[in-house]
Amino acid sequence: MIESPAPKARSMRSDGPSRRWHIRPMGLRSRILLTFGLGSLALSLFLALATFNFTRSNLVDERTGSAIDQTYANASRLAVDLQSNPTNIQTVLERLGADRPLVYFRGTWTGNDARFSSSVIPPSLLNAVLQNRQPTTMRIEVDNELVLAVGVPIDSVDAAYFEFPSVDDVRSTLNSVNLALILAAGITTLLGIVLGAIAASRAVRPLTAASQAAQAIAGGRLDTRLAETEDPDLAVLTSSFNDMASALQLRVERDTRFTSDVSHELRSPLMTLAASVEVMQARRDEMPERAQVALDLLVADVARFQGLVEDLLEISRFDAGGIRLNVDELLVGEFVRQAVAISSAPDTRILVAEIAEEMMIKGDRRRLARVVANLIDNGRAYGGGELEVSVFVPDDEDPPSQIWITVEDHGPGVPQDERDLIFERFARGSIAGRRSGSEGAGLGLALVDEHIKLHRGRVWVEDRLDGQDGACFIIELPAERV
């Protein structure tokens, strides 16, 4: 009811120029899920990055500190040695016993590891140590090994001393930390999504209940209500939904009662009319010719009026849900013969398949007879030619579980797009012109549909089964072999 305008609005929008950019709106459940997922991903990434940086700076600072201390100590020992033995630097370096040393003294570079020559030292470090005479540290990578480049100027002999302690073990530690953090972030995100799914389904649960209730109401159970809730956020929805349902129920009941009251009120004058017309009809021969014509019109329309009021009463009973079926077990072949015999065309040809004589249906014989009579009336009014009624088991089903009762005519048939429409109340009005004739109140087929549904069957119309021109109305009812 409330939803009905929505598809229209959507289709209008998608027809517009912005159609290419139109993204289907996301459902509440997906939005909650996405929020939780993205939220937990962002949070875990932030935590992981913070942890990683903190760990790294701690580890690196510690290593840098000790490396600098070591280099300083080595540099001051080197200063002393270079003063006493300035020519044989190689020997001095060997005596120093330092790890990967490199000395700049009097314009030449001396080291004991070929990999760590002056070329690996970044220019900025070189500049800071040699020009600005500032002790400086820098992390560099040499042959895939992470090392600290520590440079200390030795002012007393105008030299500079460099050391390259490895910090590769720090890198592998950091790598493991990194891996652990990525794993943790992934798990946290997954947990966030799971949590989001739970939250989403909890959040959507009241909506599911509401939509089920709305469906029940649309299906005719007007007394459906949502259960009262303690939740203040939901209480508003619950109470307004229930108010709406009550208002709807009141409205529908009032309409139903109105139809029922009107038809009941119509019955009394109709009784008088029917009885009076019958008295007049008994004296038809004594009347002048013009009065006879008028009487015939009166008789025909009193009968039509009577049929209409009976149909209205029956339909208002359906609406009020007050139909009580008088169910009997009926042999379908015998039943159809009897029903046709009391219809408006008792001489209609009837074909009953042999098996149909042994098929039993459970139903209200007088209501089902009305169904057959209505289909025959309909065929006479809108069809044409001889009517045929057939009773058989569809598709030679074995064992048979249903029976078809068909009423066929030789008229123009029913166009495809009107085949559902003609079972609606007073449908004749909307498709007038194509279905000729003034007979029939427009309720007959609607009643057929309601009655057959009540008997857990189906009724529909298609082209004649033998391929000739004409309509074929088919009633399908559950049945069993005796």
Add this chain to the structure above:
Amino acid sequence: MVGTRILAVEDDERIRAAVKLALEDEGWTVDEAASGEEAAILFLRQPADVVLIDIMLPGIDGFELCRTIRRSSDVPIVMVTARADTHDVVAGLEAGADDYLTKPFAPKELSARIRALLRRARPAHPAHPKLIFGDLEIIPDEGKVLRSGTELHLTKTEFRLLCELAQNPGRVFSREHLLDHVWGYGYFGDGRLVDVHIRRLRTKVESDSANPRHVVTVRGLGYRLQA
């Protein structure tokens, strides 16, 4: 059936007048009553052969009028109800009505029902003058039924129903058969007529109507009379 008197009880003046006209066309004499009270007084003064009662009456309603008439008479009663599928039908039959019609009905239908009731009110001639089923004794010619020697008061329809069952002791009679033979209905008669009348019959012919010995239900088939 000339000389047949019909009492029509209906509060709507114009319906009453029109129904009276239609029934008079059948050659019957029609007395009118606009309320239950009026009908009860009129019936005492001038008994009718058939009574037609609209259930919806101001004052004492159709059910009550039915019961009042039944206390003193076995006259056939046709009641007129608003709906065929409500409790009204069963309640009316239990109050003592023999048959019912649903508004709006064609007067032809009404006269057909009345004729069937009148035919039934005059018992057919059976093969045996006296039929005995245990403590039950049926004398069709005299329209009498005795239980342990005491005469029972059956309505004409109840009596016809009992005679029909007694015609062929032990045989099972379907509801359709009974509707046809007792009420003159075809295939589309209302089975509740049979069920309620059987119930009413049992309260009279059985010593314990909750555990019937004579009028026995045969599930899914119908009813049977036994000793």
